[in-house]
Amino acid sequence: MCLGIPMKVVKIDGDEGIVQAGGLKKRANFTLMKTAKVGDYILMHAGFAIEKLKEAEARKTLKALKNLKI
Numbered sequence: 377m378c379l380g381i382p383m384k385v386v387k388i389d390g391d392e393g394i395v396q397a398g399g400l401k402k403r404a405n406f407t408l409m410k411t412a413k414v415g416d417y418i419l420m421h422a423g424f425a426i427e428k429l430k431e432a433e434a435r436k437t438l439k440a441l442k443n444l445k446i
Contacts, residue, residue, distance in 0.1 A: 378421065378422075379421070380419040380420060380421040380426060380427070381390075381397060381419070381420050381421075381441070382397060382417050382418070382419055382420075382429055382433075382434035382435075382437045382438055383395035383396060383397040383402070383404070383417070383418060383419075383420045384396055384397065384415070384416070384417050384418075384434070384436075385412050385413065385414050385415065385416045385417075385418055385425075386401070386414060387414065388406060388412065388414060390435075391405060391406050392404065392405055392406065393406055393409045393423070393425075394413075395418065395420055397430075397438060398438065398442065402420070403423070404418070404420055404423060404424070404425050405423055405424045405425065406425050407424065407429070408424050408425065408426055409424075409425045409426060409428065411428065412420070412425055412428060416428055417429040417430070417431050417433075417434035
């Protein structure tokens with residue numbers, strides 16, 4: 377099963393950057409999505425930012441994931 381996780385962009389430097397969700401920070405590759413900016417929410421899959429999300433949609437998904445308690 378593949379799972380994309382909504383994460384907030386906190387830093388971009390070229391094609392790479394840092395994203396965070398729930399206190400976790402991860403390095404992300406933005407090669408597939410050049411339009412991301414700091415403060416945006418993105419869908420991250422396998423280390424790649426693949427889609428920009430609306431903040432409300434991202435927060436709703438993060439809340440649902442948190443409630444799964446996995």
